[in-house]
Amino acid sequence: MTVRGHVPTGRARQVVSLCLAAVLLYVVLIAPNHPAALSLWALSVVPLEWPVIVLVLLALPPKGGATVVVRVLLCLGLVAITLLKLADFLTFLAYNRGFNPVVDWHLVIAAWHLGSGVLGTVMAVVAVIALVGAIGLLAYSLWWATGRFARISLPVPLPLWVSAATVPFALFAAAEVGHSMRHWQLPFDPPGAAFTARVGVERVAMVQETVAGLRAFRAAAATDPFAETAPLLDQIGDRDVLVIYVESYGSSSLTNPRYRPTHLETLQRMEAELSAKGLGLRSGWLEAPMIGGQSWLSHATLAQGLWIPDQKTYGAALASGRKSLFHLAQDAGFRTSAVMPAITMDWPEANFMGFDRVLPAAQLGYRGLAFNWVTMPDQFTLSALERLVLRGDAAKDRAPVFAQIALISSHAPWTPVPTLLDWDALGDGRVFNDMAVSGDPPDVVWRDHDRVRDQFRQAIDYSLRTVGEFAGRQAEAAPLMVILGDHQPARFVSQNDSFTVPVHIVGPPALVDRFAAWGWPDGLVPDKNARTWRMDAFRDRFLTTFSSGATSP
Numbered sequence: 001m002t003v004r005g006h007v008p009t010g011r012a013r014q015v016v017s018l019c020l021a022a023v024l025l026y027v028v029l030i031a032p033n034h035p036a037a038l039s040l041w042a043l044s045v046v047p048l049e050w051p052v053i054v055l056v057l058l059a060l061p062p063k064g065g066a067t068v069v070v071r072v073l074l075c076l077g078l079v080a081i082t083l084l085k086l087a088d089f090l091t092f093l094a095y096n097r098g099f100n101p102v103v104d105w106h107l108v109i110a111a112w113h114l115g116s117g118v119l120g121t122v123m124a125v126v127a128v129i130a131l132v133g134a135i136g137l138l139a140y141s142l143w144w145a146t147g148r149f150a151r152i153s154l155p156v157p158l159p160l161w162v163s164a165a166t167v168p169f170a171l172f173a174a175a176e177v178g179h180s181m182r183h184w185q186l187p188f189d190p191p192g193a194a195f196t197a198r199v200g201v202e203r204v205a206m207v208q209e210t211v212a213g214l215r216a217f218r219a220a221a222a223t224d225p226f227a228e229t230a231p232l233l234d235q236i237g238d239r240d241v242l243v244i245y246v247e248s249y250g251s252s253s254l255t256n257p258r259y260r261p262t263h264l265e266t267l268q269r270m271e272a273e274l275s276a277k278g279l280g281l282r283s284g285w286l287e288a289p290m291i292g293g294q295s296w297l298s299h300a301t302l303a304q305g306l307w308i309p310d311q312k313t314y315g316a317a318l319a320s321g322r323k324s325l326f327h328l329a330q331d332a333g334f335r336t337s338a339v340m341p342a343i344t345m346d347w348p349e350a351n352f353m354g355f356d357r358v359l360p361a362a363q364l365g366y367r368g369l370a371f372n373w374v375t376m377p378d379q380f381t382l383s384a385l386e387r388l389v390l391r392g393d394a395a396k397d398r399a400p401v402f403a404q405i406a407l408i409s410s411h412a413p414w415t416p417v418p419t420l421l422d423w424d425a426l427g428d429g430r431v432f433n434d435m436a437v438s439g440d441p442p443d444v445v446w447r448d449h450d451r452v453r454d455q456f457r458q459a460i461d462y463s464l465r466t467v468g469e470f471a472g473r474q475a476e477a478a479p480l481m482v483i484l485g486d487h488q489p490a491r492f493v494s495q496n497d498s499f500t501v502p503v504h505i506v507g508p509p510a511l512v513d514r515f516a517a518w519g520w521p522d523g524l525v526p527d528k529n530a531r532t533w534r535m536d537a538f539r540d541r542f543l544t545t546f547s548s549g550a551t552s553p
Contacts, residue, residue, distance in 0.1 A: 021145035026050055028078055028142065029196045033088035033098070035491075048194040055166040057149035067150050075142040081200050082138060088199070093491055100206055100310060120443060177201055210312070224305075224322050225540065232547040233332040239508060240390065240401040240479035241334070243302070246463045247295060247411040248456070250488030251285065251500040254526065258495075259457045264525060266461055270468035271524040277475035280512030282505040284520030285532040291488040291499055295406065296349075298486040298535060300324075303353065303404070305539030318352040325539045326354030326402060334402035337389050339364070341381045342408045355404075359388060368429030369436035371409070377418040378409040378463050380429050382470040390479075401479070410463040412490070413442035414455035417462050420469065449492060456493050471506050480507035502526050514545050
């Protein structure tokens with residue numbers, strides 16, 4: 001006998017399970033894809049897809065193949081879009097852009113390398129297992145939640161009316177997606193957002209745009225205004241040219257109050273010392289194609305004279321046959337080299353870049369301990385450049401060098417940070433061993449974002465001071481040096497959305513002064529009003545500036 005007013009236990013459980021299922025669907029639908037949206041405010045957003053999903057499930061017969069198919073497709077779709085949101089969140093955090101399903105799959109490997117370097121291999125494996133488990137739990141939970149609604153048997157003719165009610169809700173959600181994507185304008189602000197549906201629609205559009213963009217890129221790569229121009233780079237004379245990238249050196253180093261005092265003081269001291277040695281100095285800004293990582297994209301953008309923001313366009317550029325800045329330097333009689341301490345495995349792409357000689361980590365002579373991910377300190381890299389490239393050829397009449405150098409001491413995880421030593425005492429690098437095992441390991445430092453930022457500040461300062469001393473050592477027969485950042489660090493470190501990086505021109509005053517036409521003033525501290533050029537503009541402007549066969553920029 002049931003007591004009046006008492007809800008039977010089975011009915012109570014059904015109500016609770018329906019509430020839990022509704023809440024789960026609600027949370028999945030409002031889950032953000034951007035760090036800025038991670039707030040309590042997001043909980044107040046009404047997901048317009050929610051009533052559509054619930055009504056569809058209620059309209060289905062409790063049993064049957066059609067119900068199973070709909071639930072499978074719905075669960076797969078929600079899991080896929082949730083993973084896209086997570087990928088967006090992480091790429092926004094690291095690179096200040098969304099995840100592109102066409103070109104960004106290699107970032108999974110990059111994330112593994114960074115994660116295993118910061119956390120250690122065992123903890124990184126645990127994290128991967130936890131992620132896979134979380135995905136499985138999400139899929140199971142969604143299957144359970146959709147089942148709670150699909151199993152409700154409505155009396156005839158309610159399923160028909162529920163089906164009819166689905167249509168206006170679906171149309172309203174679709175209208176909000178178009179409104180948010182600015183395809184059309186609604187006469188009122190919708191009382192919610194079809195955010196999850198919009199993420200799916202945006203990804204379909206992104207895939208279409210990326211494929212079309214790659215076709216256009218290949219067409220642009222096939223044309224080159226300098227393919228038939230001669231002579232090239234003849235106005236540099238017999239001077240060497242060095243393009244030196246400082247890892248993660250972005251505009252935040254000179255604009256963020258956390259970093260600016262340290263780096264400004266270092267640049268001012270370098271400016272005084274190098275000017276006293278008779279070197280010309282100018283500085284400005286370049287816009288990189290990405291932030292947070294993938295340095296090779298910046299290297300290729302600058303060398304190819306093409307905008308290369310992702311791995312697909314990178315591959316397309318290398319396969320296009322277009323001559324890079326280094327190919328054209330070869331044609332002009334320079335001996336081209338790449339000094340790449342971060343390269344520890346085969347690098348087949350180098351065959352398409354125009355280098356006569358590639359010096360990876362194993363060929364630089366370093367026998368000391370690695371600084372976590374960083375294979376060797378910048379000072380040793382630049383010492384190896386002197387020893388193996390600039391002074392390795394005993395003949396006095398050697399061809400001038402045109403080299404790319406990628407410094408990595410300022411690469412994450414930024415711990416430990418080396419200190420400068422006597423350049424003549426570096427030996428085979430074992431003198432750095434005590435430094436390499438000093439301080440807290442990355443898994444300790446990275447528990448505190450403020451500590452990470454301070455380590456970044458110190459690492460950039462070390463790299464700048466090292467480059468400054470190196471430039472001073474070359475003053476007697478100064479090469480033309482282009483010293484620049486490859487990209488901004490991850491957004492949580494830079495704490496801004498800028499893609500700009502500083503660039504410093506150091507060398508013989510007569511050559512350095514040619515950069516006045518670029519809008520870059522004297523000194524090593526870039527003026528905030530100095531001209532900003534995109535990195536893909538560098539190649540053609542550089543060729544024009546130093547080639548008598550080219551027309552004025």
